[in-house]
Every structure is written in structure tokens, then in C-alpha cells.
Amino acid sequence: MVEISWLAFYLLLHLLLATLLLPVFLLAGRSRLKHQPAAMFRLWQIAAVLLIVTPMFLLQPWALDQQLMPWFQASVSPVLEQHTVLTASNASDLSADAVRQVQWPLTSQVIYLIAPAFWLWLILPLGTVIRAMKLLVGYFQARRLRQEATLIPTKLLSSAVPLLQHPTIHSAMLVGIRQPQILLPAGYLKVLSSQQLGCVVNHELCHLKHQDLRGYLLQQIIGCLFWWSPAWRLVANQLNLWRELRCDAEASAIQGDAVIYAQTLLDCAVHVTHQQNFGAFFAQHFLRQAVLTTRIDAVLQPRAPGPAWLSAAVISACMLWLIASMLLIQQWQLGELPAKHAQVRLSQLKPLAELLQTVQANNSTQVVALLDQGAPLDLPMPGDGNALMVAVRQQLPDMVKLLLDRGADPNISSRGDGNALIIASQLGNISLAQQLIAAGADVNAVVLADETALINASARGDLAMLQLLLSHGALINLQVETPLSDGPQMRSALSRAANEQTRQFLLARGAR
Numbered sequence: 001m002v003e004i005s006w007l008a009f010y011l012l013l014h015l016l017l018a019t020l021l022l023p024v025f026l027l028a029g030r031s032r033l034k035h036q037p038a039a040m041f042r043l044w045q046i047a048a049v050l051l052i053v054t055p056m057f058l059l060q061p062w063a064l065d066q067q068l069m070p071w072f073q074a075s076v077s078p079v080l081e082q083h084t085v086l087t088a089s090n091a092s093d094l095s096a097d098a099v100r101q102v103q104w105p106l107t108s109q110v111i112y113l114i115a116p117a118f119w120l121w122l123i124l125p126l127g128t129v130i131r132a133m134k135l136l137v138g139y140f141q142a143r144r145l146r147q148e149a150t151l152i153p154t155k156l157l158s159s160a161v162p163l164l165q166h167p168t169i170h171s172a173m174l175v176g177i178r179q180p181q182i183l184l185p186a187g188y189l190k191v192l193s194s195q196q197l198g199c200v201v202n203h204e205l206c207h208l209k210h211q212d213l214r215g216y217l218l219q220q221i222i223g224c225l226f227w228w229s230p231a232w233r234l235v236a237n238q239l240n241l242w243r244e245l246r247c248d249a250e251a252s253a254i255q256g257d258a259v260i261y262a263q264t265l266l267d268c269a270v271h272v273t274h275q276q277n278f279g280a281f282f283a284q285h286f287l288r289q290a291v292l293t294t295r296i297d298a299v300l301q302p303r304a305p306g307p308a309w310l311s312a313a314v315i316s317a318c319m320l321w322l323i324a325s326m327l328l329i330q331q332w333q334l335g336e337l338p339a340k341h342a343q344v345r346l347s348q349l350k351p352l353a354e355l356l357q358t359v360q361a362n363n364s365t366q367v368v369a370l371l372d373q374g375a376p377l378d379l380p381m382p383g384d385g386n387a388l389m390v391a392v393r394q395q396l397p398d399m400v401k402l403l404l405d406r407g408a409d410p411n412i413s414s415r416g417d418g419n420a421l422i423i424a425s426q427l428g429n430i431s432l433a434q435q436l437i438a439a440g441a442d443v444n445a446v447v448l449a450d451e452t453a454l455i456n457a458s459a460r461g462d463l464a465m466l467q468l469l470l471s472h473g474a475l476i477n478l479q480v481e482t483p484l485s486d487g488p489q490m491r492s493a494l495s496r497a498a499n500e501q502t503r504q505f506l507l508a509r510g511a512r
């Protein structure tokens with residue numbers, strides 16, 4: 001089954017690679033390669049493949065178990081701890097009351113922001129379904145247009161492909177993958193000359209020769225899956241543009257008169273402004289002003305194409321980039337990251353949800369039965385935490401004991417949900433906190449957006465909880481960075497003290 005964590009890391013890598021890859025292709029479009037639309041179209045096809053396939057390679061589970069990339073490891077590790085002594089006379093003396101800071105790497109916070117359950121479980125599939133429905137509606141709309149269109153007599157206009165006219169469409173379009181036909185607006189037959197109609201038909205025949213309709217359909221299907229990606233939208237727009245420029249160049253060469261072809265583009269654009277119905281989903285709207293200017297300039301100002309070695313060099317660089325990515329996964333265990341960070345399998349969601357509900361209902365018998373059936377004991381559900389965290393939140397000491405006896409890890413955390421000891425400190429439940437500490441809970445564990453148990457106890461002004469945590473080794477001067485959403489700042493037990501009494505209690509024990 002697909003892992004939610006795998007999707008989160010794929011999304012992150014996809015966007016990261018796009019920032020490294022796409023500027024290269026945009027710069028290539030400004031070089032002499034821009035006078036080779038066929039070559040530029042192939043380059044953007046390569047960019048599309050790299051953008052989709054490379055993150056999959058990087059996250060394959062068969063990557064070797066070796067050292068991670070240092071920057072990536074630091075970014076997704078639960079905590080990056082820096083020890084500093086602010087008041088000790090000897091900087092090398094890291095005493096128990098030294099100030100210690102915990103800072104969160106940027107990527108860790110990005111993952112925290114982009115990987116909540118509602119984003120990956122609801123919004124992504126919902127967006128895909130909506131786009132797929134639009135694509136399906138477009139198919140039936142194009143089919144209806146074909147049925148309503150009438151055949152153009154061969155004495156008016158002839159072609160190897162059947163030519164049809166329709167009164168409501170705004171631009172010419174190629175329809176039908178198995179039985180291709182060219183649909184022309186009925187107005188074209190009135191406002192365009194025979195030479196101009198020939199330009200339009202030749203343009204669509206170029207699309208047919210290159211199987212562009214199949215490519216466009218595949219592009220739309222991929223777009224249903226990658227609707228969330230601005231990088232894919234950029235790639236799709238570039239593919240559409242260079243596909244049109246390629247056919248413009250070929251059709252203009254067939255016509256033999258660039259001026260007539262450019263005038264045809266202008267006349268077609270004027271015709272569009274008088275239409276109210278903008279046609280089917282499959283109609284490509286390339287007669288708008290910005291794109292029209294580019295098309296006309298390319299036709300009227302042809303230049304000698306760039307040297308063949310330039311195109312070959314760019315393509316070779318892309319292929320080397322892909323090969324290098326495949327080799328990197330043999331050195332860095334990116335494929336293991338989803339399994340180590342916030343793993344939630346779709347197949348585990350139902351038994352996990354049942355376990356959490358049963359724990360909340362304090363049904364010990366059913367909890368034991370679910371655990372015997374393989375329900376995930378330590379797996380946290382975003383927004384709820386794991387079974388032990390739910391039991392602590394419900395303040396069920398017997399259930400907490402049962403889960404600990406069954407091997408529950410008291411140090412499991414869930415970003416935004418804290419951990420079991422943090423929850424106990426937030427509730428001020430001394431007995432549960434003692435129970436967790438006796439089971440091995442780390443009193444200095446840090447969770448993004450939840451800080452530590454000591455900082456939470458200080459925010460409540462709970463002196464008894466503070467005394468308990470300090471007596472078990474809690475670092476009174478541990479400072480934790482807040483996430484970007486809260487405005488980055490360093491929080492400590494002293495800075496979060498709920499009142500003056502709590503503040504004086506901490507100062508008397510060495511807080512700074």
C-alpha cells in the first residue's frame with residue numbers, strides 16, 4: 001500500500017528537484033535553441049520525465065543502508081541540538097545547568113507543514129478526482145462536438161483527414177485518436193481565404209503527424225495526478241507552447257509564405273474575440289495575445305537554428321543528471337526515510353483507528369484482542385497520537401499500565417500531538433507522569449510545536465510537576481525553537497513561566 005509518509009517525501013523531493021532542474025530548461029529556451037521548437041519540445045518532454053521519475057528513484061526501498069546526505073538527515077531528524085554555555089566561566093564546562101538550545105532545521109518544519117493528514121488523505125485525492133471528472137467531461141464534450149459537426153464538401157476544402165465544421169467552436173481542433181478528424185469553426189469558411197484555410201489544416205495535420213493528441217491526452221492524465229505541483233503546470237505550459245511552435249514552423253514551411261501564415265493567426269484571433277462559447281476542454285487556446293505574439297514573431301523572424309552540439313549537450317546533461325540521481329541512491333538511504341519518519345500505511349489506518357477508539361472507550365478486553373490481531377501499538381495517528389498518548393490524554397491509568405505492559409514505547413512522539421509525558425504534564429497528572437518516567441520516558445524529549453514536558457508544566461504553573469521532572473533529570477535551561485507558524489523564538493521553562501511564583505521557583509533552581 002502507498003504510505004502517507006512516502007507521498008510527503010515524494011512531494012518534497014519533487015518540488016526541490018524542480019527548483020534545480022527547471023531553471024536550466026528556461027534558460028535553454030532563451031538561448032539559440034529557441035529557434036529549434038522541435039528540439040525544445042523534446043527537452044521539455046525530458047524535463048517532465050525527470051520531474052516525475054527521479055523522486056521515485058530516490059525513494060526506492062532498495063537503496064543501500066549507508067550514511068544519509070548530511071543536510072537531509074539534519075533536516076528530518078527529530079531534533080538538532082546545540083549546547084552552549086552562556087554564563088559559565090569555562091566554556092568547555094558543560095554542567096547540568098548550562099543553557100542548551102534545540103533548533104529545528106528548515107526542512108523539518110516544511111515537512112511538518114505540508115504533511116498533515118487532511119492534506120494527503122483528503123485534498124490530494126479530492127483534487128485528482130475533480131480534475132479527472134473535468135477531463136471526462138471534456139471527452140464527452142469533444143464527442144458531442146463531433147456528432148453535431150457537419151462534413152465540409154471536398155469542393156470547398158480537401159484533406160487526407162475528414163474536415164468538419166461546427167458553428168460554436170472558436171478555433172480549429174484535431175479530435176479522435178483512432179479516427180482523427182479536423183473540426184473547423186464555421187466562421188473560418190466565411191472570413192478566411194483558401195490559402196489561409198490551407199494553413200489551418202496543415203497546422204492540424206502536423207499535430208496528427210506527431211501524434212500530439214495522444215501526447216496531450218497523456219499530459220492531461222498526468223496533470224490530474226500532479227495538479228498540486230506548480231512545477232508540473234510550468235512544464236505543461238511549456239510543452240503546449242513548443243508543441244504549437246513546432247507545428248507553426250512546419251506548417252509555415254509547407255505554405256511557403258510566412259506573411260500569409262502570420263496573417264492567418266491574426267485573423268483567427270480576431271474571430272475568437274467574437275465568439276461567446278469557448279469550446280471543448282480539449283481545445284487548446286493559443287490565440288491569446290501573449291502566446292499569439294510569440295507565435296507570430298517565430299514565424300515572421302525565423303533565424304538559423306543553434307548548432308546541433310548545443311541541443312546534444314543539453315540532452316546529454318539531462319541524461320547525466322538522471323544517471324547521477326540513480327547512483328546517489330546507492331550511497332544515501334533516501335528510500336528508508338519514509339519508514340523512519342511519520343510512517344502511516346493506508347492498510348493500517350482502519351486497525352489503528354479501531355485501536356484508538358477502543359482505548360478511548362477504556363475497553364481493555366477489546367484492546368488486548370486488537371493487539372493480538374496485529375493492531376499497530378506505537379503507530380501515531382496525526383491529530384490523536386498513538387494508543388498510549390490517547391490513554392494518557394483520557395487519564396486512564398489502568399489502560400496506560402496495560403499498554404506499557406504490552407510493550408508500548410513511552411517516547412513515541414507525533415508532531416503537533418506531543419508525546420505521552422508532555423500530555424501528562426499538560427494535564428498536570430502526577431501519577432501518570434511518574435508511571436511513564438518509571439517506564440523509561442525521556443524527561444528531556446523535544447517535539448516540534450510542543451517543546452518539552454518541563455516547558456509545558458511551567459506554562460501551567462504546575463510546581464509539583466516541575467519538581468517531579470527536575471528530580472528525574474529534566475534540564476532546567478533547555479531552550480527549544482518554536483516552528484515557523486508561531487514565529488521562530490527560543491522558549492524555555494523560565495520564559496514560559498505562568499506566573500511570578502513559578503518564575504521564582506525556577507530561578508531558585510538555577511534557571512536563566
